[in-house]
Amino acid sequence: MNNLWTTIAHTAGRRIKSKTFVIATALMAAFLIVIINIDNIIDSFAGDSDDGDTASEVAVVDETEAENGVSFGEMLASMEDGTYDYSLYTDGNIDAAIEAAEDGEFEYVLALTGDTSNLQADLFTSGTGFMSGMEINQDVQRAKEAAATAQLDLTDEELAMIFTPVTFNERPINGDGQTEESQMQAYWMVYGLVFAIYLIVITFGTMIATEVATEKSSRVMELIVSSINPVTQMAGKILGIGVAGLVNLLVLAAAAVAGFQLSGDDFLQSLVGDALDLSLIAYALLFIFLGYFLYGGVAAMLGALVSRAEEVNQAIQPLIFIAMIAFFIAIFGLNTPDAPFIQVLSYVPFFTPQLLFLRIGMGTVPGWEIAVIIGILILSAVLINLLAARIYKGGVLMYGKFSFKSGIQQALRLSKKEN
Amino acid sequence: MSLVLKDLKKKFTDQYAVDGINVTVEKGQMFGMLGANGAGKTTSFRMILGLLDPTEGSAEWDGRPVSYDRTNLVGYLPEERGMFPKLTVKDQLIYLMKLKGMKKGDIIQEMRQWLGRFQVEEYENKKMEELSKGNQQKIQFMAAVLHKPELLILDEPFSGLDPVNADMLKDAVLDLQRNGTTIVFSSHQMRNVEELCEDLIMLKRGKAVLQGNLREIKRSYGMKSISVHADYDLGFIQNIPGVLSLEKNKNGATVKVENEAVAEDIFHGITEKGFVRKFEVEEPSLHDIFIDKVGGEANE
Numbered sequence: 001m002n003n004l005w006t007t008i009a010h011t012a013g014r015r016i017k018s019k020t021f022v023i024a025t026a027l028m029a030a031f032l033i034v035i036i037n038i039d040n041i042i043d044s045f046a047g048d049s050d051d052g053d054t055a056s057e058v059a060v061v062d063e064t065e066a067e068n069g070v071s072f073g074e075m076l077a078s079m080e081d082g083t084y085d086y087s088l089y090t091d092g093n094i095d096a097a098i099e100a101a102e103d104g105e106f107e108y109v110l111a112l113t114g115d116t117s118n119l120q121a122d123l124f125t126s127g128t129g130f131m132s133g134m135e136i137n138q139d140v141q142r143a144k145e146a147a148a149t150a151q152l153d154l155t156d157e158e159l160a161m162i163f164t165p166v167t168f169n170e171r172p173i174n175g176d177g178q179t180e181e182s183q184m185q186a187y188w189m190v191y192g193l194v195f196a197i198y199l200i201v202i203t204f205g206t207m208i209a210t211e212v213a214t215e216k217s218s219r220v221m222e223l224i225v226s227s228i229n230p231v232t233q234m235a236g237k238i239l240g241i242g243v244a245g246l247v248n249l250l251v252l253a254a255a256a257v258a259g260f261q262l263s264g265d266d267f268l269q270s271l272v273g274d275a276l277d278l279s280l281i282a283y284a285l286l287f288i289f290l291g292y293f294l295y296g297g298v299a300a301m302l303g304a305l306v307s308r309a310e311e312v313n314q315a316i317q318p319l320i321f322i323a324m325i326a327f328f329i330a331i332f333g334l335n336t337p338d339a340p341f342i343q344v345l346s347y348v349p350f351f352t353p354q355l356l357f358l359r360i361g362m363g364t365v366p367g368w369e370i371a372v373i374i375g376i377l378i379l380s381a382v383l384i385n386l387l388a389a390r391i392y393k394g395g396v397l398m399y400g401k402f403s404f405k406s407g408i409q410q411a412l413r414l415s416k417k418e419n
Numbered sequence: 420m421s422l423v424l425k426d427l428k429k430k431f432t433d434q435y436a437v438d439g440i441n442v443t444v445e446k447g448q449m450f451g452m453l454g455a456n457g458a459g460k461t462t463s464f465r466m467i468l469g470l471l472d473p474t475e476g477s478a479e480w481d482g483r484p485v486s487y488d489r490t491n492l493v494g495y496l497p498e499e500r501g502m503f504p505k506l507t508v509k510d511q512l513i514y515l516m517k518l519k520g521m522k523k524g525d526i527i528q529e530m531r532q533w534l535g536r537f538q539v540e541e542y543e544n545k546k547m548e549e550l551s552k553g554n555q556q557k558i559q560f561m562a563a564v565l566h567k568p569e570l571l572i573l574d575e576p577f578s579g580l581d582p583v584n585a586d587m588l589k590d591a592v593l594d595l596q597r598n599g600t601t602i603v604f605s606s607h608q609m610r611n612v613e614e615l616c617e618d619l620i621m622l623k624r625g626k627a628v629l630q631g632n633l634r635e636i637k638r639s640y641g642m643k644s645i646s647v648h649a650d651y652d653l654g655f656i657q658n659i660p661g662v663l664s665l666e667k668n669k670n671g672a673t674v675k676v677e678n679e680a681v682a683e684d685i686f687h688g689i690t691e692k693g694f695v696r697k698f699e700v701e702e703p704s705l706h707d708i709f710i711d712k713v714g715g716e717a718n719e
Contacts, residue, residue, distance in 0.1 A: 002520070003517075003518050006514070006517045006518055007518075010514045010517075215503075218501045218502065218503060218504055219497070219499040219500060219501025220501045220502050220503055221501075222470075222495075222497040222499065222501075223495065223497055223501070223502075223515065223559075223562060224515070224518065225470060226468050226470060226490065226493070226495045226497075227487075227490045227491075227515065227518040227519055228487065228490070228518050232487075397465070397470060397471070413431065413432070414471065
């Protein structure tokens with residue numbers, strides 16, 4: 001037991017103190033804070049450069065027939081939009097306006113032709129701002145609607161009737177279904193967890209395998225396993241890397257909280273708001289934990305089969321493929337959580353953490369089924385770790401060219417309990 | 420307290436790596452295990468340490484197999500040296516010795532003492548990879564003895580060391596033995612074995628080809644070596660029956676003979692020829708015995 005703690009402390013301590021870990025964690029934390037505050041940062045830059053004059057200049061070349069004495073160009077020019085500053089261009093035709101825009105007088109040139117019933121608008125842009133076409137189109141549309149309603153000579157009530165927005169609500173068909181809000185929340189949580197498991201498997205699985213392989217290739221392994229049971233050592237490695245991972249996640253979580261504090265955004269509020277399903281969080285933690293053990297055991301086993309650290313990537317590839325497949329199935333399944341193949345695949349231990357969580361979060365799974373599937377997962381995690389421990393015990397004494405089949409056979413032979 | 424290997428066997432696939440060896444090493448003894456590469460030395464050590472399970476027979480220290488609940492009694496220097504290259508000398512000794520159940524304070528105290536003895540105090544906070552190979556080996560040796568084991572297993576402890584460092588290590592090993600440590604070691608360098616151990620076993624393909632007390636082995640070993648210094652050609656000796664080999668050198672020749680009777684024949688032959696400045700019958704060196712027992716048959 002003592003040696004287990006020593007190994008956990010050693011593994012975790014070495015990771016956490018390593019420059020790579022510190023720098024990577026710091027960069028990720030900084031990145032997270034920046035991403036969360038990206039709006040503010042962009043705003044502050046935008047504010048600086050334009051200095052109060054934030055609206056883009058749009059030259060309007062109006063070639064439409066004026067009706068009721070008001071032209072579209074004038075209507076647009078009188079619009080107080082804030083984003084675009086429309087001004088009627090009267091110094092020449094469309095070509096002259098484009099020339100002026102090229103000289104930097106305007107950012108956009110908008111040419112209007114036709115009449116109210118058949119209005120055509122051509123927008124000339126310098127190519128930046130992919131939203132501008134849509135936004136200017138809306139402005140022109142509004143101007144046209146205003147012109148049309150003006151022509152119809154409607155009263156204020158009639159105008160209000162047209163322009164008052166619809167009150168639109170989404171409700172679940174059956175009473176106990178999820179509300180839109182909790183559905184959205186579940187969607188993002190499932191998405192987040194599926195992604196998290198994928199990242200955890202790839203990052204920490206590789207870390208475990210590398211750790212084992214490095215100790216093997218530096219030949220310190222034989223010395224270690226002469227003092228401590230390889231099985232205890234393997235467990236210590238998996239837990240130690242887990243602790244390092246936990247520290248990493250806690251730092252990132254702290255960075256996220258700090259980021260939201262800085263931005264003053266209430267996203268965090270909305271995430272952990274009243275509608276938050278605590279059981280979903282509990283499931284998420286359980287699946288991360290079990291998934292880590294299942295994949296971690298296999299990773300340690302694969303690490304023990306190779307002799308050199310360079311071979312780790314080759315050895316761990318199948319595991320990463322499985323994680324990738326689970327990832328894609330889960331992402332696909334977000335839209336069809338109750339599809340039969342998702343239900344079936346959620347029984348497969350390597351897919352269970354992602355797919356069962358998907359089913360619980362996005363749909364309804366009977367309690368007994370959850371219990372059965374989690375039971376299968378726990379059982380297979382234990383079995384796989386027992387098998388991994390056997391192979392690990394033989395594998396750590398084994399050197400030579402890496403091959404799955406003969407490697408596993410040889411490892412089992414070496415760890416064979418005789419008599 | 421003694422180390423007892425009883426009919427120890429280990430089979431891999433279809434071949435015995437260790438094929439029925441019987442050894443008893445009493446407390447405080449220094450025991451040598453000799454053999455060519457692949458003779459089964461490392462496999463035997465691994466079975467003594469409990470890293471491998473014997474196919475048949477047993478390897479017991481103090482009446483029962485070494486298991487993980489008492490690895491603190493055993494020290495091991497593996498043949499394939501290796502520590503954590505990126506860790507400092509201090510950090511890795513702390514980790515490895517904690518696994519042996521030592522407390523951090525004791526580890527540091529013992530470590531400083533040994534660093535002093537090996538004259539490498541300045542490496543305490545250096546990374547292992549920055550040390551020379553010889554100095555790495557000193558640290559590796561410390562990892563085997565810092566916890567004061569009862570049983571110390573040294574697999575090729577002197578390989579790759581310069582004479583000064585080899586002597587330093589030899590002294591340390593002898594000191595440990597004087598303090599009651601039971602030591603089993605293997606070596607290719609017969610000179611080291613002759614200097615250090617009283618009892619030995621010579622392995623070939625997992626089987627003992629020679630075993631017992633070193634002095635007795637030498638005395639009773641039929642083959643003798645004769646050193647002759649004379650000024651005339653000694654080539655004729657080769658024709659005397661019972662002569663195994665003749666090796667000429669600048670002073671005369673070294674002759675290997677089957678037994679002492681042959682030595683007498685040679686002596687008579689030489690005195691007929693003329694004056695000899697030296698004629699000495701020597702017991703064979705372990706090196707000769709090793710070549711005779713292991714090397715010779717290996718060429719079959």
